Amino acid sequence: MNIVLEHLTxxxxxxxKKLGGExxxxxxxxxxxPDGTLVGLLGPSGCGKSTTLNLxxxxxxxxxxxxxxxxxxxxxxxAQDRGVGLVFQSYALYPHLTVLDNIKxxxxxxxxxxxxxxxEMNSRALExxxxxxxxxxxxxxxxxxxxGQQQRVAIARALVKTPRVLLxxxxxxxxxxxxxxxxxxxxxxxxxxxKITTVFVTHDQEEAMSICDLIVVMKDGEMMQMGKPQDxxxxxxxxxxxxxxxxxxxxxxxxxxxxxxxxxxxDVILTSFDLTEDKDVYVAIRPEGFIPDPNGPFKxxxxxxxxxxxxxxxxxxxxxxxxxxxxxxxxxDADDVTDLSADDIRFSLKPHKVLLFDKDTxxxxxxxxxxx
Amino acid sequence: MVKTGKLKGWLYLLPxxxxxxxxxxxxxxxxFIYSFEEGYNFATQSFFGTGIYNYSYVLRDPYFIQALKNTxxxxxxxxxxxxxxxxxxxxxxSSIKPLRELYQTVYFLPYVTNTLAVGLVFMxxxxxxxxxxxxxxxxxxxxxxxxVDFITGPYAAKMFVMCFYTIWVVLPxxxxxxxxxxxxVPKVYYSAAQxxxxxxxRIFYKITLPMISPMIFYLVITGFIGAFKxxxxxxxxxxxxxxxxxxxTIVGYIYDMLYGNSGGYPSYASAAAIILFVIVLTITLINLxxxxxxxxxx
Numbered sequence: 007m008n009i010v011l012e013h014l015t016x017x018x019x020x021x022x023k024k025l026g027g028e029x030x031x032x033x034x035x036x037x038x039x040p041d042g043t044l045v046g047l048l049g050p051s052g053c054g055k056s057t058t059l060n061l062x063x064x065x066x067x068x069x070x071x072x073x074x075x076x077x078x079x080x081x082x083x084x085a086q087d088r089g090v091g092l093v094f095q096s097y098a099l100y101p102h103l104t105v106l107d108n109i110k111x112x113x114x115x116x117x118x119x120x121x122x123x124x125x126e127m128n129s130r131a132l133e134x135x136x137x138x139x140x141x142x143x144x145x146x147x148x149x150x151x152x153x154g155q156q157q158r159v160a161i162a163r164a165l166v167k168t169p170r171v172l173l174x175x176x177x178x179x180x181x182x183x184x185x186x187x188x189x190x191x192x193x194x195x196x197x198x199x200x201k202i203t204t205v206f207v208t209h210d211q212e213e214a215m216s217i218c219d220l221i222v223v224m225k226d227g228e229m230m231q232m233g234k235p236q237d238x239x240x241x242x243x244x245x246x247x248x249x250x251x252x253x254x255x256x257x258x259x260x261x262x263x264x265x266x267x268x269x270x271x272x273d274v275i276l277t278s279f280d281l282t283e284d285k286d287v288y289v290a291i292r293p294e295g296f297i298p299d300p301n302g303p304f305k306x307x308x309x310x311x312x313x314x315x316x317x318x319x320x321x322x323x324x325x326x327x328x329x330x331x332x333x334x335x336x337x338x339d340a341d342d343v344t345d346l347s348a349d350d351i352r353f354s355l356k357p358h359k360v361l362l363f364d365k366d367t368x369x370x371x372x373x374x375x376x377x378x
Numbered sequence: 379m380v381k382t383g384k385l386k387g388w389l390y391l392l393p394x395x396x397x398x399x400x401x402x403x404x405x406x407x408x409x410f411i412y413s414f415e416e417g418y419n420f421a422t423q424s425f426f427g428t429g430i431y432n433y434s435y436v437l438r439d440p441y442f443i444q445a446l447k448n449t450x451x452x453x454x455x456x457x458x459x460x461x462x463x464x465x466x467x468x469x470x471x472s473s474i475k476p477l478r479e480l481y482q483t484v485y486f487l488p489y490v491t492n493t494l495a496v497g498l499v500f501m502x503x504x505x506x507x508x509x510x511x512x513x514x515x516x517x518x519x520x521x522x523x524x525x526v527d528f529i530t531g532p533y534a535a536k537m538f539v540m541c542f543y544t545i546w547v548v549l550p551x552x553x554x555x556x557x558x559x560x561x562x563v564p565k566v567y568y569s570a571a572q573x574x575x576x577x578x579x580r581i582f583y584k585i586t587l588p589m590i591s592p593m594i595f596y597l598v599i600t601g602f603i604g605a606f607k608x609x610x611x612x613x614x615x616x617x618x619x620x621x622x623x624x625x626x627t628i629v630g631y632i633y634d635m636l637y638g639n640s641g642g643y644p645s646y647a648s649a650a651a652i653i654l655f656v657i658v659l660t661i662t663l664i665n666l667x668x669x670x671x672x673x674x675x676x
Contacts, residue, residue, distance in 0.1 A: 065569055086575025098570040102588040111584075112574035167574070 007076035007170045007203055009039040009062060014071035016057050031057040033227040035071070039205060039220070044197045046214030046235075047207045049224035050250070055207040056095075058224075059173050062205060064088045075170060086115075088171070091164030091202075095176040097156045099148040105159050106144040109134055112167045134166040135159075137196060154185045161193070165200065172197070174206035178213060190217050211251050215239065223247050240358075245288055245368040248361055254293045254319065254335040256361070258328045261289035268362070271326045275304045275355055278376040281362075287371060288328070288363040293319065295359025296336035298343055302354035306334060311343065318343065322351055412648035420644060432649035441621050442650060445631040448612075451537060452544055452627070453605040460545040461597055464552035469582075471553070472560045482557070489550035496547065497614025504528035504539050529616065536616070536625055544611055548604065552597050559593035560586065595669040599662060606658050609633065628654045 014035040017028040031054040039045045047055040060066040062073060064085030072081045080088050099108050109131040113122055122130070135141040138158035148156055157177060164172055177193065178186045194217040197204045208214050214221045215235040223230040223238060223246075231243045235251075242248040248256050261270040264284050268276040275289070296304075298320065309321035318340045321333050336353065362371040412418055413432055415425040436442050471481055488496060503513045506527050510516070515525040526532075528539045563586060571581050587594075609629035612620055620626035621634060628650060635647035 063573055065572065085573045090573060092570070092573045094566050094570060096564070096566055098564070098566040100567065100585060100588075103584075111571075111576075115575045115577070115580065163574075 008041040009171060009203060009205070010074040011035045011037055011039075011058075011062075012072045012074065014058075014061060014073065015069050016054070016061055016066060017069045030227050032061065032068075035229055037222065037229065037232050039203060041076075041203055042201045043219040044194065044204045044206070044217060046218035046221045047205060047224060048211055048214040048221050048250070049209065049230075051209055052226075053224045054227040055209070055224055056175055057227075059092075059175050059205060059207050062171065063090050063092050063173050065092075089167075089169050090171045090173055091167065091169035093157075093160045093164045093172070093174045093177050095179060097148075097160040097180075099156055099159055099163070101148050103147075104144065105135070105140065105146050105148070105151070106131055108148065108159055109162045109166050112163060116167075130166055131162075134162040137165065137199065138162045138192070153181050154189055157181065157189060158192070161196065165196070165202075169202065172200075172202045172204040174204065176207055176209070178208065178210070186213070193217060212253055215251065223250060225250075242361065243370050245290065245363040245370075248290050248363070248370075252292060254337070255329070256290045256292050257334045257336070259289045259291070259324065259326045260286070260328055260365075261326065261362075262286045263362075268360075270304065271324070273304050276357060276360060276375070279357075279373045280376065281371065281373045286365040288365060288368065290361045290363060291355060292359040292361075293335050293337040295356045296320070296338060296353040297356065298338055298351060299354040300352055302352040304353045304355060305350050306353065308349055308351045309333060313340075320351065409648045409651050412645055413652045415645055418645045418648075420642075425645070432645045433653070436646050436649045436653065439646075441626060441634075442628075442631050444621075444624060445626040445628050448537070448540075448625060449606060449608065449627045452541060452608055453602060455541045456544040456548065457598060457601040457605055459541075460548045460552060461594065461601060463545065464549050464556055464597070465594070467549070468553050468556035468560055469586075471557050482553075485553050486550045488547055489554070493547065493610050494614050497543070497611070500539065500543050500615060501529065506530075530623070533624060536623070539615060540612065540625060543615060544605065544608065547611060548601065552601070555593055555597055556590065559590040563589045591669075591672070595665070599665045599669075602661050602665060603658055606654065606661070628657075 014032060015030065016032040017030050020027050020029055033054075035058065047058055049055050057066060061068050064080070064083060064087075068081065072079055074080065075088065100111065103111070106128070110127050113127045113130060116122060132141055132144070135144060138161050140155055140158045140162065143151065143155060143159075148159065151159065157180075161174075161177075174193065178189055181189055190213055193204075193206070206214075206218075218235055220232060221235050221238055222232045225246050231238050231247050233241075238247065239251045242251065245258070249258065259270045261268060261275075262285065263269075263281055266277070266279070266282050267274045268279070268281075268287075268289065270289055306322035306324045309323055312319045312321060317337055320336050320338055320343070322336070323333055327334055357375040362373060363369065364371055414428050414430065416427050416429060416431050418425040467485060471478055471485070474481070504515075505512050506515065506525065506529070511519070511525040512528070514528065519525060526535045528535045530536075567585050567589070568581065571585055576584070607629050608627050612625050612627055612630055616623040616625045620630045626634070632647045632650045632654070635643045635650060
């Protein structure tokens with residue numbers, strides 16, 4: 007079942023009453039989440055991701071706009087009638103109930119025609135537990151489980167009533183690094199098996215990129231870009247999206263276009279492209295866009311070589327660099343690294359890894375590289 | 379190293395041990411001794427003999443039996459009722475937003491008000507005087523009932539006022555504890571329950587109640603202990619001659635035996651105090667056992 011958000015807006019009264027006014031947590035969201043996909047809402051803290059999730063779940067009422075589940079308007083439907091399963095960031099497992107009772111909890115709420123017998127409840131709970139592989143832990147209390155196991159119980163509890171939509175609020179943030187990798191694969195697997203339309207919220211771009219069919223990048227309550235993770239990574243619409251996606255982050259420089267050539271400082275780094283108007287721009291270069299090349303056009307001050315597992319990265323410096331860290335990080339082929347003792351290092355650049363952004367609006371300036 | 383560490387530990391504990399020993403443990407022990415010394419006299423520091431006569435006297439004293447009965451009635455009625463009422467009021471308080479602070483203050487007023495002053499107010503509410511039958515009787519009359527003498531009248535009426543008063547006095551503390559207990563239940567549990575379509579009663583019974591049950595047990599246990607030690611509330615309502623009012627409590631009986639009109643029987647007072655101690659201990663142990671049993675079951 008698909009989910010359509012139509013001009014969805016949520017404003018809260020300002021928490022600081024003296025300031026008054028309202029805070030817009032979600033501003034004019036207008037997009038469709040296709041049936042059976044895993045969609046990641048991605049953005050820094052406070053960008054309105056969780057609010058969006060709460061709006062979809064029905065825990066919050068939108069100020070404006072409408073929400074459709076599979077074509078039917080659910081905007082005024084309370085949370086319990088929407089058929090959503092929600093996994094909370096803190097899992098919200100009832101501490102006094104066993105795993106089995108926690109998973110059964112939503113089923114015991116069913117009344118009327120949906121009412122289940124004890125046996126049906128137990129078998130459905132066991133089924134959900136098996137799906138997340140916690141069926142040996144049914145008699146334990148949440149406090150006797152590890153973080154990862156609690157997470158699975160929370161997912162099982164959300165899945166047991168076979169929801170139309172599964173919502174996950176920062177599901178991995180309370181897990182350690184290794185468990186996070188494992189659990190995100192698990193979420194992907196469960197989603198594939200159940201084919202439930204799933205929306206999950208995260209501030210970790212790597213997490214979102216790795217398992218999502220689609221990502222929605224958000225900032226300050228605004229939707230910046232929506233698309234397949236790789237498409238958004240390769241083709242960001244603005245500087246924020248470019249900077250938000252990718253580890254190590256994209257390297258940003260102040261540059262300018264002059265006489266049809268792209269400058270960073272004094273270096274001409276690109277020549278044959280189709281932009282003619284002279285202007286100041288942000289030049290953003292992905293770490294994998296650098297190729298060490300003694301004859302390359304882009305000269306940087308050599309820093310150090312870092313070898314992290316399979317990655318070899320060169321840390322270098324440039325006066326026009328605008329990275330928060332103050333250093334340029336490029337991921338290169340170990341074979342290309344030649345002279346490390348020199349003070350300077352020269353790079354040639356892969357043109358499609360070089361992105362230009364308007365200095366004022368920070369919007370993307372697209373260009374074509376002419377061959378030859 | 380270990381030894382000096384231990385010595386240091388004892389040294390730090392010394393002031394507390396000294397004070398507790400001198401002002402708590404020794405008197406307790408002394409009371410225990412007195413309770414077996416017959417006819418102990420403070421002035422001469424002498425007694426006739428030792429034995430369990432004090433206990434048999436106290437347990438056969440009709441005033442003590444009356445006090446025992448009164449105390450138990452007060453305990454059995456006020457502890458569950460006040461806890462229940464406090465729970466309802468706390469639930470109400472935590473579910474409203476406007477004026478919550480005002481209500482909280484109002485409910486907390488009895489706690490900061492002097493017992494005797496509150497007693498005075500209750501006298502005005504309930505006491506029959508030459509001029510009026512009291513506010514409550516006016517209400518009863520309004521609905522066509524006969525005036526009842528709550529302060530010097532029938533036992534049931536007096537006991538009603540007593541329990542009403544006790545509940546009213548202990549409510550604020552319980553409300554305070556329960557509202558903070560309710561506030562400490564993470565909101566996310568309610569959100570989770572809401573998404574799962576849990577009905578309000580089930581939310582209360584399955585989530586709220588188990589979450590605040592440690593606080594409820596705490597209130598029940600301290601409530602029992604407090605109610606068994608009731609005395610000043612009775613004095614506030616019925617004056618110092620509680621025996622003739624038939625509203626004495628165990629602590630009142632002990633006090634009377636020590637200092638009252640009939641006073642000067644420290645041996646009997648000690649025996650009664652030990653009996654009270656045993657009762658409170660037993661009830662508390664039962665409470666703890668019950669709460670442990672419930673805790674492991676749920």
